[in-house]
Amino acid sequence: MSSFKQKSELTYAEAIYSCMNFAMESSSDAILIGQGIGDFKGIFGTTTGLLEKYGKQRVIETPIAEEMMTGFALGASLNGLYPIMTHIRADFSFVAMNQIINLFAKYQYMFGGQFKPAGLIRMIVGRSWGQGAQHAQSPQSMFSHVPGIRVIMPYSADSVIENYKHEIENKNRLVISFEHRNLYDINFKLELNHGNYLNGSTVQRAGKDLTIVATSIMVLESLRAAQFMEENYGLSVEVIDMTSTSHPDKNLIFESVSKTGRLIVADTSWAPYGVGAEVSRIICEKNPSVLKSPIRSVGMEQTPCPTGKTLEDMFYPSVRTLVKSALEVCGKNVEKLPEGESYRDFYRKFKGPF
Amino acid sequence: MINSLNLVERAFFIRRIEEKIIEIYPTDLVQSPLHLSIGQESLAVGVCSNLSNEDQLFTTYRSHAYYLAKGGNLKAFMAELMGRKTGCCHGKGGSMHLADSSVNFMGTSAIVASTLPHAVGAAYANLIHNKSNIVVCVIGDGAADAGVYHESLNFASLHNLPIVFVIEDNDLAVHTTKKERQSFDLEKHAEAYGFLTYSLNDTQDPDAVSKFMQGIYLEVKTKRKAAWVKLKAFRYKEHVGISEDFGAGYRSKNDYLAWSAKDPLITKKFEIEIISKINLEIDQAIEFAKNSPFPELADLYTDVIQ
Numbered sequence: 001m002s003s004f005k006q007k008s009e010l011t012y013a014e015a016i017y018s019c020m021n022f023a024m025e026s027s028s029d030a031i032l033i034g035q036g037i038g039d040f041k042g043i044f045g046t047t048t049g050l051l052e053k054y055g056k057q058r059v060i061e062t063p064i065a066e067e068m069m070t071g072f073a074l075g076a077s078l079n080g081l082y083p084i085m086t087h088i089r090a091d092f093s094f095v096a097m098n099q100i101i102n103l104f105a106k107y108q109y110m111f112g113g114q115f116k117p118a119g120l121i122r123m124i125v126g127r128s129w130g131q132g133a134q135h136a137q138s139p140q141s142m143f144s145h146v147p148g149i150r151v152i153m154p155y156s157a158d159s160v161i162e163n164y165k166h167e168i169e170n171k172n173r174l175v176i177s178f179e180h181r182n183l184y185d186i187n188f189k190l191e192l193n194h195g196n197y198l199n200g201s202t203v204q205r206a207g208k209d210l211t212i213v214a215t216s217i218m219v220l221e222s223l224r225a226a227q228f229m230e231e232n233y234g235l236s237v238e239v240i241d242m243t244s245t246s247h248p249d250k251n252l253i254f255e256s257v258s259k260t261g262r263l264i265v266a267d268t269s270w271a272p273y274g275v276g277a278e279v280s281r282i283i284c285e286k287n288p289s290v291l292k293s294p295i296r297s298v299g300m301e302q303t304p305c306p307t308g309k310t311l312e313d314m315f316y317p318s319v320r321t322l323v324k325s326a327l328e329v330c331g332k333n334v335e336k337l338p339e340g341e342s343y344r345d346f347y348r349k350f351k352g353p354f
Numbered sequence: 355m356i357n358s359l360n361l362v363e364r365a366f367f368i369r370r371i372e373e374k375i376i377e378i379y380p381t382d383l384v385q386s387p388l389h390l391s392i393g394q395e396s397l398a399v400g401v402c403s404n405l406s407n408e409d410q411l412f413t414t415y416r417s418h419a420y421y422l423a424k425g426g427n428l429k430a431f432m433a434e435l436m437g438r439k440t441g442c443c444h445g446k447g448g449s450m451h452l453a454d455s456s457v458n459f460m461g462t463s464a465i466v467a468s469t470l471p472h473a474v475g476a477a478y479a480n481l482i483h484n485k486s487n488i489v490v491c492v493i494g495d496g497a498a499d500a501g502v503y504h505e506s507l508n509f510a511s512l513h514n515l516p517i518v519f520v521i522e523d524n525d526l527a528v529h530t531t532k533k534e535r536q537s538f539d540l541e542k543h544a545e546a547y548g549f550l551t552y553s554l555n556d557t558q559d560p561d562a563v564s565k566f567m568q569g570i571y572l573e574v575k576t577k578r579k580a581a582w583v584k585l586k587a588f589r590y591k592e593h594v595g596i597s598e599d600f601g602a603g604y605r606s607k608n609d610y611l612a613w614s615a616k617d618p619l620i621t622k623k624f625e626i627e628i629i630s631k632i633n634l635e636i637d638q639a640i641e642f643a644k645n646s647p648f649p650e651l652a653d654l655y656t657d658v659i660q
Contacts, residue, residue: 031482057482063512068471068505075412075475078460081482083475098502102465103472111453111461112444113657147658173659247660 013184015157016046016122019164023084024054026168031076032059033069034086034122043086044124044184066092070099070121074107077117082171090123090178091137104174105148118171120164125180125216125268127316132307138269138300140215143176144246144278151246153178153268155219157188159197159243166198180217180268200242201249203256207238210262210330212322213253213279215242218266218298225322228338235330245275253279254286261292262329266322271297296325355635356422359628361403361560362618365395367632368419369619371428374636375435376596383644384435386448391419393590394522395619398423400563401490401520401585404571408485410458412473413492415450417462420492426454432639438646445649446657458487466527467493467500470519474506477515477580488574492520494587496527498543499535510580511547517580518570519544524587529604541584549582550574557585558616588613 010018023030032047032054038061042048051059062069066087073083087093093100100121107117125138144151150173154160160179167175196202204219205226214222219241226237238256242248257263263283265276276297283291298317306312320337327334356364372392375384391398398419405411405424413420421431427442434441435449442454450464460476463469473491480487497503498521510517521540525532532540544551550573554566563585574581590610592599600607614620 063508065505067502071471072475075472076479079476079479081479098465103468109657110447110451112446114453114455
């Protein structure tokens with residue numbers, strides 16, 4: 001992993017690229033599978049040039065056949081290959097639901113451990129810029145519901161590198177990783193090799209008045225909100241990155257909420273039966289009396305994602321939504337809100353077409 | 355044991371095993387759905403007889419015969435049906451999810467057509483690893499209704515994978531005939547992918563099936579090209595369960611009578627010594643299974659990844 005240490009910072013996309021290259025370089029059994037995996041756009045630059053470097057036998061540009069290619073990945077894994085599969089939109093994985101849920105997640109269990117298929121399925125959450133109802137979903141809860149899958153949502157370059165490196169080196173389980181496309185161009189300072197991100201949850205900011213448990217890009221939004229609340233309201237907010245939605249560190253989350261007595265869950269998807277519901281379950285099953293006020297969930301509105309910009313901005317939570325919810329949970333009146341209502345205004349680097 | 359028998363005896367052995375299961379089924383020793391292979395044993399024996407241990411087999415929930423014909427352990431099979439810890443899948447798979455990795459019987463699925471892409475992926479890995487073994491994927495004609503059938507055939511042909519698709523054509527998907535489901539001719543459709551295609555109608559005799567398959571495997575191994583085979587089949591029992599259902603109105607008893615008149619497992623007289631040897635082996639397997647422990651609570655949680 002020397003290539004990682006040479007730089008003090010990387011964009012999220014560069015971190016993924018480094019991991020893809022590491023996988024291919026460190027084992028001849030690693031294969032990359034996906035629509036567009038070898039084309040000139042290279043999955044937002046995360047696989048660019050790897051086809052030329054490692055050949056088309058190992059970098060497989062696939063037919064539009066998600067179910068088959070997922071089953072293919074499982075079959076290849078049974079014979080010793082390590083498939084890294086990419087769905088350039090998480091929405092496309094629904095076509096492969098049968099293979100993921102009925103087969104891959106159960107293959108080790110239902111045959112009594114005779115087979116141990118492993119693989120990494122990267123799913124890109126396409127939020128913003130008119131992606132609409134079928135290009136912007138974030139279905140981590142659906143997959144986290146099913147035993148046999150580890151679901152992760154790395155929010156930073158460090159988290160990507162620690163998680164992907166671990167999976168690539170160990171090759172012992174099915175992991176689905178949600179990569180939020182708005183993270184790709186963001187620069188992150190690298191700390192590396194702390195192992196923090198492998199336990200399912202990490203504290204990204206310590207605080208004593210309120211806990212925000214967040215996933216993926218909502219960790220960055222929560223850190224913004226926390227900073228704003230400290231500066232403007234004198235509130236001390238703890239932010240927990242829920243790196244794995246299927247296998248969170250339940251004790252770490254409970255201890256934080258025990259300390260602060262207040263909880264907001266900020267997720268990239270819908271609230272019903274979602275991450276917020278699960279975190280609430282964790283707290284309620286351990287000891288709900290640690291809560292000083294009701295829990296609040298922050299996520300997408302309970303509608304399909306609209307395409308037009310005006311509606312889209314209403315549909316997604318912003319840093320303002322987070323601050324408003326936080327003030328409510330803390331029993332404070334709203335006096336001031338952060339500038340920049342729109343998510344896209346803050347991460348204004350991004351433009352389409354895809 | 356099974357390898358010491360000739361092919362017709364192997365098929366007979368498998369039939370006796372399932373007939374024994376029918377006998378014990380009402381006792382509730384086996385508490386799960388069963389999709390019996392009875393009537394189709396000759397296909398399993400014929401398909402498996404020319405495969406090496408390293409050749410890999412993927413098939414469906416109607417797989418008792420294939421598990422046994424590939425050399426799968428009989429005691430572990432019986433124990434698996436009875437949900438015991440000593441079962442081939444430690445009581446987690448049962449009749450519909452059999453596997454014996456030691457003989458490269460790679461797992462079966464209760465979702466129609468779902469093992470097709472596994473076979474394709476496995477064959478691709480064999481190609482990358484320069485292995486000389488082949489992969490055989492056995493499915494029913496119902497699987498050809500599914501989209502993933504096309505997807506799998508397309509990829510296998512596109513990449514010249516060392517794989518043989520075997521379609522057991524019994525004209526039925528559960529209770530629905532092919533003409534109610536398919537607008538196309540199976541064989542012509544397969545030809546369109548550029549496969550070497552083969553078809554055999556008289557499949558009652560395992561020796562005939564074996565000889566037929568031997569030539570196909572040789573072609574695939576020498577040409578390193580995928581093949582597609584259709585074997586006519588006849589299911590003697592209902593789709594799921596231990597009974598006959600010729601009175602149900604969706605198929606004819608006369609067809610059964612015509613087919614089974616050529617079934618050597620019915621027409622042939624087997625030597626008493628062979629029958630005794632087979633019965634003893636089966637009884638021992640059932641005793642082994644009945645005396646095996648059930649899994650415990652800790653076993654419930656093993657083999658779930660974290």
